[in-house]
Amino acid sequence: MADQQEEIKKVSIIVSRGSLDGVYPGLILANGARMEGIEANLFFTFFGLDAIVDKRMDKLSIVTVGNAAMRLPWGQKMPTWLGTIPGMAAFATWMMKKEMEKLDVPPVREFLQMIKDSGGEIYACKLAMDMFHLKKEDLWEGVSEVLTVGEFYQKAAGGTVLFT
Amino acid sequence: MPVKEILGKMIEFDDDGHLKNLNEWNEEIAKELAKEEGIAELTDRHWLVINYMRQEYQKVGDAPSIRKLTKESGVDTKELYQLFPKGPAKKAAKIAGLPKPKGCI
Numbered sequence A: 001m002a003d004q005q006e007e008i009k010k011v012s013i014i015v016s017r018g019s020l021d022g023v024y025p026g027l028i029l030a031n032g033a034r035m036e037g038i039e040a041n042l043f044f045t046f047f048g049l050d051a052i053v054d055k056r057m058d059k060l061s062i063v064t065v066g067n068a069a070m071r072l073p074w075g076q077k078m079p080t081w082l083g084t085i086p087g088m089a090a091f092a093t094w095m096m097k098k099e100m101e102k103l104d105v106p107p108v109r110e111f112l113q114m115i116k117d118s119g120g121e122i123y124a125c126k127l128a129m130d131m132f133h134l135k136k137e138d139l140w141e142g143v144s145e146v147l148t149v150g151e152f153y154q155k156a157a158g159g160t161v162l163f164t
Numbered sequence B: 001m002p003v004k005e006i007l008g009k010m011i012e013f014d015d016d017g018h019l020k021n022l023n024e025w026n027e028e029i030a031k032e033l034a035k036e037e038g039i040a041e042l043t044d045r046h047w048l049v050i051n052y053m054r055q056e057y058q059k060v061g062d063a064p065s066i067r068k069l070t071k072e073s074g075v076d077t078k079e080l081y082q083l084f085p086k087g088p089a090k091k092a093a094k095i096a097g098l099p100k101p102k103g104c105i
Helices: A020-035 A046-052 A088-102 A108-117 A126-131 A149-156 B027-036 B044-060 B066-073 B077-083 B088-095
Strands: A010-015 A039-044 A121-125 A145-147 A160-163 B003-006 B009-012
Touching: A010 A020, A010 A046, A010 A149, A020 A039, A020 A046, A020 A088, A020 A108, A020 B088, A039 A046, A039 A108, A039 A149, A046 A108, A046 A121, A046 A126, A108 A121, A108 B066, A108 B077, A121 A126, A121 A149, A126 A145, A145 A149, B003 B027, B027 B088, B044 B066, B044 B077, B044 B088, B066 B077, B066 B088, B077 B088
Parallel strands: A010 A039, A010 A160, A039 A121, A121 A145
Antiparallel strands: B003 B009
């Protein structure tokens, strides 16, 4: 049947970016892990913290400038100047959210709740919190703990670490 | 694991260990498949999920996503993971006699 290789039993996924496209891959990987019965930890650091800051998590957006792979809805590459037009980022964000919804990918808050309910753990990085002057009260209620890097490695022990 | 004997009948499976022929499925076979997955007894809540999945499969041709399942079946995420520990989507599909779900969500 399946291969003889040892199965992955635990993943710890680091989310370091705060754009919608920076956050989703980590959430999809964590949820997918739980669906397969794999233990999952999410560790939000640097700008990735925005995904678990209660007041910001519903407002994550797409960056239309400096993204070489950005394309227009009909497949043509988006010229750099077009990305700078006011409203373009909002439009791209709206488009991606619409496409995600079609694929049944939930909005960030609902997705995190889903991961949490499935037994996944959600952590915030202490150093990044200090840097951005954030307190535990600023975070989404589902966040389990604020961790130092050392504590993160303890939680990740024996598993695979993914950086996104 | 192509052929296995269940309740005195030779049943064919695909390479993922899911039932090959949907029509061979019945509730008795589901109970046996559940035991293989470590679920000793299928409760009403299990059946709610299994029947919903089969319904969706017949309609759409794929097992539903967990999000859709929890929204429409009345079984929430926490309970779903309790009912089918270690991989609800795949396990429930297996017991329901459906192929491995194709989606990522």
